[in-house]
Amino acid sequence: MHTHHHHNYGTSETGSVMLDIGRDTGALVIYTGPEQQGLEIEISPLDMIPAQRTHVAVRERLINQGKLYCAVYPSLPAGRYAVWRGEAEQAGTVEIAASRVAEFSWPAN
Numbered sequence: 001m002h003t004h005h006h007h008n009y010g011t012s013e014t015g016s017v018m019l020d021i022g023r024d025t026g027a028l029v030i031y032t033g034p035e036q037q038g039l040e041i042e043i044s045p046l047d048m049i050p051a052q053r054t055h056v057a058v059r060e061r062l063i064n065q066g067k068l069y070c071a072v073y074p075s076l077p078a079g080r081y082a083v084w085r086g087e088a089e090q091a092g093t094v095e096i097a098a099s100r101v102a103e104f105s106w107p108a109n
Contacts (some may be wrong), residue, residue, distance in 0.1 A: 008025040020075035
């Protein structure tokens with residue numbers, strides 16, 4: 001059973017995330033609002049729904065222009081992924097390209 005957990009992580013400072021992208025891997029940033037801080041957002045390759053899910057937590061991140069809230073997946077095999085809003089509801093899909101950073105905006109309720 002997959003559930004969304006909330007965690008109380010501290011603020012992530014500028015430059016504190018290391019991406020591991022290259023020939024066969026890319027990265028994903030999911031932008032959210034502050035109300036999702038601490039939420040673990042699950043994703044899974046579209047060809048493996050729902051068997052193989054992975055998750056990271058949304059954190060407050062300080063940037064030069066202020067702050068934002070996002071979940072960062074620093075290294076994912078290239079391909080199409082489902083972004084899960086809950087156990088059985090998809091928030092959308094995203095394409096991960098090798099050597100690139102994909103972006104996804106968390107939908108409003």
